[in-house]
Amino acid sequence: MKNNKVLLIVVGLLAAGVIYGFTAYNGLVSKEAEVESQWATVESKLQRRYDLIPNLVNSVQGSMEQEKEVFGNITEARSKMAGANTVKETAEASTEMEAALSRLLVVMENYPEIKSNENVQTLMTQLEGTENRISVERDRYNKAVKKYNVSTKRFPSSLIASMTGFESKDYFEADEGAAKVPEVNFNK
Numbered sequence: 001m002k003n004n005k006v007l008l009i010v011v012g013l014l015a016a017g018v019i020y021g022f023t024a025y026n027g028l029v030s031k032e033a034e035v036e037s038q039w040a041t042v043e044s045k046l047q048r049r050y051d052l053i054p055n056l057v058n059s060v061q062g063s064m065e066q067e068k069e070v071f072g073n074i075t076e077a078r079s080k081m082a083g084a085n086t087v088k089e090t091a092e093a094s095t096e097m098e099a100a101l102s103r104l105l106v107v108m109e110n111y112p113e114i115k116s117n118e119n120v121q122t123l124m125t126q127l128e129g130t131e132n133r134i135s136v137e138r139d140r141y142n143k144a145v146k147k148y149n150v151s152t153k154r155f156p157s158s159l160i161a162s163m164t165g166f167e168s169k170d171y172f173e174a175d176e177g178a179a180k181v182p183e184v185n186f187n188k
Contacts, residue, residue, distance in 0.1 A: 024160040031148040035169050038141040039087070042172065045134045046094060050078055052130060053101070056123040073100040087170040094134075101127075138172045145169045 057071055077100045081093040105124075149168045152161040160166075 020156070021160055024157040025164060028148070028151055028157065028161055028164070028166045031144070031151050032166065032169075034144045035141070035148050038137065038144045042134070042137045042141050043090075045130060045137050046081065046090070049097070049127065049130045049134060050081060052123060052127050053078060053097075056127060057104075070100070070103050074104060076100075087172055091172050142171050145171050 053074060057074060074097070077093060077097040081090070081097055084090040084093045151157050152166050152168055
Protein backbone atom coordinates (compact mmCIF):
# COMPACT_ATOMS: atom_id res chain seq x y z
CA MET A 1 0.00 0.00 0.00
CA LYS A 2 2.80 2.37 0.95
CA ASN A 3 4.67 1.54 -2.29
CA ASN A 4 1.54 2.33 -4.32
CA LYS A 5 1.30 5.80 -2.74
CA VAL A 6 4.98 6.51 -3.43
CA LEU A 7 4.60 5.25 -6.99
CA LEU A 8 1.48 7.37 -7.45
CA ILE A 9 3.31 10.47 -6.13
CA VAL A 10 6.31 9.83 -8.40
CA VAL A 11 4.06 9.30 -11.43
CA GLY A 12 2.12 12.46 -10.54
CA LEU A 13 5.32 14.51 -10.27
CA LEU A 14 6.62 13.13 -13.55
CA ALA A 15 3.31 13.92 -15.26
CA ALA A 16 3.37 17.46 -13.84
CA GLY A 17 6.96 17.89 -15.06
CA VAL A 18 6.08 16.63 -18.55
CA ILE A 19 3.03 18.88 -18.72
CA TYR A 20 5.11 21.85 -17.57
CA GLY A 21 7.78 20.99 -20.17
CA PHE A 22 5.22 20.99 -23.00
CA THR A 23 3.63 24.19 -21.73
CA ALA A 24 6.99 25.97 -21.39
CA TYR A 25 8.11 24.78 -24.82
CA ASN A 26 4.89 25.92 -26.48
CA GLY A 27 5.15 29.27 -24.71
CA LEU A 28 8.67 29.74 -26.04
CA VAL A 29 7.54 28.80 -29.55
CA SER A 30 4.74 31.38 -29.36
CA LYS A 31 7.03 34.12 -28.08
CA GLU A 32 9.66 33.35 -30.71
CA ALA A 33 6.96 33.51 -33.40
CA GLU A 34 5.88 36.92 -32.03
CA VAL A 35 9.48 38.17 -32.25
CA GLU A 36 9.75 36.94 -35.84
CA SER A 37 6.40 38.49 -36.75
CA GLN A 38 7.39 41.84 -35.25
CA TRP A 39 10.73 41.73 -37.06
CA ALA A 40 8.90 41.16 -40.36
CA THR A 41 6.77 44.22 -39.59
CA VAL A 42 9.88 46.32 -38.88
CA GLU A 43 11.40 45.14 -42.16
CA SER A 44 8.25 46.05 -44.11
CA LYS A 45 8.32 49.58 -42.66
CA LEU A 46 12.04 49.88 -43.42
CA GLN A 47 11.32 48.73 -46.97
CA ARG A 48 8.70 51.48 -47.35
CA ARG A 49 11.35 54.01 -46.27
CA TYR A 50 13.81 52.70 -48.82
CA ASP A 51 11.18 52.74 -51.55
CA LEU A 52 10.41 56.41 -50.82
CA ILE A 53 14.01 57.57 -50.66
CA PRO A 54 14.88 57.28 -54.39
CA ASN A 55 11.79 59.33 -55.25
CA LEU A 56 12.77 62.01 -52.76
CA VAL A 57 16.38 62.02 -53.92
CA ASN A 58 15.35 62.26 -57.59
CA SER A 59 12.96 65.10 -56.81
CA VAL A 60 15.64 67.06 -54.98
CA GLN A 61 18.77 66.05 -56.85
CA GLY A 62 18.24 68.17 -59.94
CA SER A 63 18.15 71.33 -57.86
CA MET A 64 21.15 70.43 -55.77
CA GLU A 65 23.95 69.20 -58.02
CA GLN A 66 26.59 70.62 -55.69
CA GLU A 67 25.45 68.33 -52.85
CA LYS A 68 26.58 65.06 -54.44
CA GLU A 69 28.20 63.86 -51.20
CA VAL A 70 24.82 63.80 -49.45
CA PHE A 71 23.29 61.73 -52.25
CA GLY A 72 26.29 59.41 -52.28
CA ASN A 73 25.88 58.81 -48.54
CA ILE A 74 22.20 57.99 -49.02
CA THR A 75 22.97 55.56 -51.84
CA GLU A 76 25.71 53.88 -49.79
CA ALA A 77 23.48 53.55 -46.72
CA ARG A 78 20.69 52.12 -48.85
CA SER A 79 23.08 49.50 -50.26
CA LYS A 80 24.18 48.51 -46.76
CA MET A 81 20.56 48.11 -45.74
CA ALA A 82 19.90 45.83 -48.69
CA GLY A 83 22.86 43.66 -47.67
CA ALA A 84 22.01 43.48 -43.96
CA ASN A 85 21.36 39.93 -42.74
CA THR A 86 21.09 40.27 -38.97
CA VAL A 87 19.21 42.54 -36.59
CA LYS A 88 22.51 44.19 -35.63
CA GLU A 89 23.53 44.82 -39.26
CA THR A 90 20.05 46.15 -40.02
CA ALA A 91 20.16 48.48 -37.00
CA GLU A 92 23.58 49.80 -38.04
CA ALA A 93 22.47 50.34 -41.65
CA SER A 94 19.26 51.98 -40.46
CA THR A 95 21.20 54.37 -38.24
CA GLU A 96 23.49 55.25 -41.14
CA MET A 97 20.45 55.86 -43.35
CA GLU A 98 18.86 58.08 -40.72
CA ALA A 99 22.05 60.15 -40.49
CA ALA A 100 22.19 60.53 -44.29
CA LEU A 101 18.52 61.54 -44.40
CA SER A 102 19.11 64.05 -41.61
CA ARG A 103 21.90 65.65 -43.63
CA LEU A 104 19.60 65.78 -46.65
CA LEU A 105 16.91 67.50 -44.58
CA VAL A 106 19.40 70.05 -43.27
CA VAL A 107 20.55 70.76 -46.82
CA MET A 108 16.96 71.10 -48.00
CA GLU A 109 16.30 73.71 -45.31
CA ASN A 110 18.80 75.94 -47.09
CA TYR A 111 17.02 75.68 -50.45
CA PRO A 112 13.57 77.32 -50.16
CA GLU A 113 12.75 76.55 -53.80
CA ILE A 114 13.05 72.83 -53.03
CA LYS A 115 10.99 73.03 -49.85
CA SER A 116 8.19 74.76 -51.76
CA ASN A 117 8.11 72.00 -54.41
CA GLU A 118 4.83 70.09 -53.99
CA ASN A 119 6.42 66.76 -54.95
CA VAL A 120 9.11 67.16 -52.34
CA GLN A 121 6.58 68.20 -49.68
CA THR A 122 4.43 65.13 -50.39
CA LEU A 123 7.43 62.81 -50.27
CA MET A 124 8.68 64.41 -47.06
CA THR A 125 5.28 63.94 -45.43
CA GLN A 126 5.23 60.28 -46.48
CA LEU A 127 8.78 59.79 -45.24
CA GLU A 128 7.93 61.42 -41.90
CA GLY A 129 4.94 59.12 -41.47
CA THR A 130 7.09 56.13 -42.37
CA GLU A 131 9.74 57.14 -39.82
CA ASN A 132 7.02 57.29 -37.15
CA ARG A 133 5.78 53.81 -38.13
CA ILE A 134 9.32 52.46 -38.01
CA SER A 135 9.77 53.87 -34.51
CA VAL A 136 6.53 52.28 -33.29
CA GLU A 137 7.38 48.90 -34.83
CA ARG A 138 10.92 48.97 -33.40
CA ASP A 139 9.41 49.48 -29.96
CA ARG A 140 6.97 46.61 -30.47
CA TYR A 141 9.77 44.37 -31.72
CA ASN A 142 11.94 45.20 -28.70
CA LYS A 143 9.02 44.47 -26.34
CA ALA A 144 8.48 41.08 -28.00
CA VAL A 145 12.22 40.36 -27.72
CA LYS A 146 12.17 41.29 -24.04
CA LYS A 147 9.28 38.89 -23.30
CA TYR A 148 11.00 36.12 -25.25
CA ASN A 149 14.44 36.71 -23.69
CA VAL A 150 12.99 36.76 -20.17
CA SER A 151 11.30 33.42 -20.89
CA THR A 152 14.56 31.88 -22.11
CA LYS A 153 16.40 33.04 -18.97
CA ARG A 154 13.83 32.60 -16.20
CA PHE A 155 14.07 29.37 -14.24
CA PRO A 156 12.75 26.72 -14.83
CA SER A 157 11.76 27.59 -18.41
CA SER A 158 15.45 28.33 -19.04
CA LEU A 159 16.07 24.58 -18.72
CA ILE A 160 13.54 23.85 -21.46
CA ALA A 161 14.97 26.68 -23.59
CA SER A 162 18.54 25.40 -23.32
CA MET A 163 17.52 21.78 -23.98
CA THR A 164 15.51 22.69 -27.08
CA GLY A 165 17.86 25.29 -28.60
CA PHE A 166 16.04 28.54 -27.87
CA GLU A 167 18.59 31.36 -27.69
CA SER A 168 18.29 35.02 -26.76
CA LYS A 169 17.40 37.45 -29.55
CA ASP A 170 19.08 40.79 -30.28
CA TYR A 171 17.30 44.06 -29.60
CA PHE A 172 17.01 46.66 -32.36
CA GLU A 173 19.24 49.31 -30.85
CA ALA A 174 20.61 52.53 -32.25
CA ASP A 175 24.36 52.88 -32.66
CA GLU A 176 26.28 54.81 -30.03
CA GLY A 177 26.67 57.84 -32.35
CA ALA A 178 23.00 57.98 -33.34
CA ALA A 179 22.25 60.79 -30.90
CA LYS A 180 24.87 63.04 -32.49
CA VAL A 181 23.41 65.78 -34.66
CA PRO A 182 24.66 65.49 -38.26
CA GLU A 183 27.02 68.25 -39.37
CA VAL A 184 26.52 69.90 -42.73
CA ASN A 185 29.28 72.24 -43.92
CA PHE A 186 28.56 74.34 -47.00
CA ASN A 187 32.08 75.78 -47.11
CA LYS A 188 33.69 72.68 -48.65
